[in-house]
Amino acid sequence: MGVDKMGLMMEERYQELKIAERGAIVSIVAYLALSVAKLFIGNLAGSAALRADGLNNTTDIIASIAVLIGLRLARRPADDDHPYGHWKAETVASMVTSFIMLAVGLEVLYSAITKLIEGESVAPDPIAGYTAIASTFVMVAVYIYNRNLAKKIKSGALMAAAKDNLSDAWTSIGAAIAIFGSAFGMPWLDGLTAVIVALLILKTAIEIFRESAFSLSDGFNEEKLEEYKQAVLSINGVESVRTIKARNYGANTFVDVVIWTAPEMTVKHSHEITEEVEEMLLENFNVFDTKVHVEPSDIILPE
Template sequence: MPGLDPYQNIRAGERGAWASIAAYLLLSGIKLAAGYVLSSSALTADGYNNLSDIAASAAVLIGLRISRKPPDKDHPYGHFRAETIAALIASFIMAMVGLQVLIDAGRSITAGDRAAPDPASAWIALGAALVMLGVYAYNRRLAARIRSQALMAAAKDNLSDALVSVGAAAGIFGSQFGMPWLDPVAAVAVGLLILKTAWGIFYSSTHTLTDGFDEKELETLRGTIERTKGVRRIKDIKARIHGSNVLIDVIIQVDPELSLIESHQISDEIERRMERRHNIANVHVHVEPYEEPSASRTEGT
C-alpha cells in the first residue's frame, strides 16, 4: 500500500507466518499419526514435509522480527535483509527433509510386498490440501500487498504443500486398485516437489542477496522516470531489493539552463511518481546537465 510504514508491513507479514505455523502444526500431527495407523507412506511423507515447513515458517518469522529492528551504526539501511536470509535458511531446511523423504520412499519401494494403505488416508490428504490452499490464498494476497519476498516464498511453499497432498491422495487411491506400489511412488513425488520448492526459494534468495534485479521490472521503472517532465535522458539506473523494499539509484540529465531549484523539483517529481505508481519510496536521484551530441564527437578525426 503506498505510503505504508515498512515496519507496519513487517508486522502484517508476521501474521501470515503465524498462520502457516498453526496450520502446519495441526496438519503434520494428523498426517503422521494417520500415516502410521493407516500404513500410508505417502501420507507419512507429507507429514514430514509439513514438519519441515514448521521450521521454515519459524525461520521466516524470526527473520521478520529481526528486520523490524531500526537502523543503527552498523546497519544504516536497517535490518530488512534479515527476512531474505531467513528464506535462504528455510530453503536449506526444506532440502534436507526432501532428501530424507526420498531415501525413506526408496527403502519402502525396495522392501517388497506391502499392503495397500487404508483409503481413509487419501481423504485426510485431500482435506489437508483444502486447508493449505486457504492458507496459500491468504499469504499470497498479504505478501503482494506488503511486498514481502519472505512471505511470498512461504506462500509458494503453502501451494506446493497443497499439491503434494493432492498427489499423495492420488497415490493412495491408485493403490486401492491392486497397485500398492503407487503409494511409495507418490512419496517419491512428494520428495521431489519439496526439493523443487527448496531450489526455487534458494535461487530467489541468493539472487536478491547478490543485488540481482529483474531486467523487465527495471525497464518498467526506467520508463516511468523517462516520462517525467523535464528529464532529457537517463544516464544510468540501478535497483536492488532490501528486504521488502526496492532501492533505486538513477542519474538523470536535464536542461543545463535550469536552476538548482527547478532541477530539484524534477527530482521530487520522480520520487512522487515512483511511490505513487510502483510503491517505491527509496529513490536516490543524481542530476547532471544534458549535452547535445556534437558533430565533432560523431565524426572521425
C-alpha cells in the same frame, strides 16, 4: 522526498511486516496440527506417502518459524551497522525456508526409493487417504490466505511460505491418490507417490532459493528497470538518463539514478526535478527510496 513522508512510509512498512506475521503464525498452527495427525495415522495405517507428507509438514513448522523470525528482524529500524535497515532479513528467511525444504525433500526421496527397492506390498488403511484429503483442504485455505496477504503487503518471505503451502496441498492430493490406488491392488503406488512428493518439494525449494539468492545478490528485473528509465525520461527538464540502478531490500525497492539536465539550469530548478523524479517513482511504481544525482548535459565523459 520530505523526511516526514519517508518516516510515514517506513512506519507503514513496519506495520505491514507486523501483519505478515499473522500468516506465518497461521502456517505454524496448521502445520503443527497436520504433522501430528499425518505422522500418527501414517504409521498406524502403514502409509509411506502420508508419513512423507507428515514429515514435510514437520519441517515446515521450522521453516514457518524462520519466516516469522525474519519478519520480526526486518521490522528493526536502521542503525549504525545497518544504515539501510534490516529489510533483507525477510529475504534471508526465504532462503532459510528453501534450505529446510531441500533437506526434507532429499530425506523423503531416499525413504521412498528405499521402500520401492524393498518392494513393500501391503496396502495402507483407507483412513490415511481421508486424512490426506482433509489436509489438502486445510492447506489450500492457508495458501489462499497467505498468498492474498503477501500480495497486499508485498512480502517476499510470506509469498515463499504461500508457495510452500500450495506445494503441501499438492503433495497431500498425491498422497491420497496413492493410498486409494493401493487399495485397488496397486500398493507400489504409495511408494511411487512418495517419490513424486519428494520431487515436488525439491522443485519448490530450488525455486524459492533462486528467487531469494537473486534478490540478496542485488539482482533486479531488467524490464522493470527500463520502465523506471522511460518514466524518468518523460519528466520535463530531464534530457537523458545516464545511469539507473535498483535493488530490493525485502519488499522495498531502492533506486539510484543519474540524470542529465541543461547546463544553464539553476540549482533550485534541478532540485525541483529531483523531487519530481522521486515522487513519480513512488506514486507510479511504489519505489521506497530514490537517490537522484543531477549532471549538466555538456559534461565530457572519460573514454
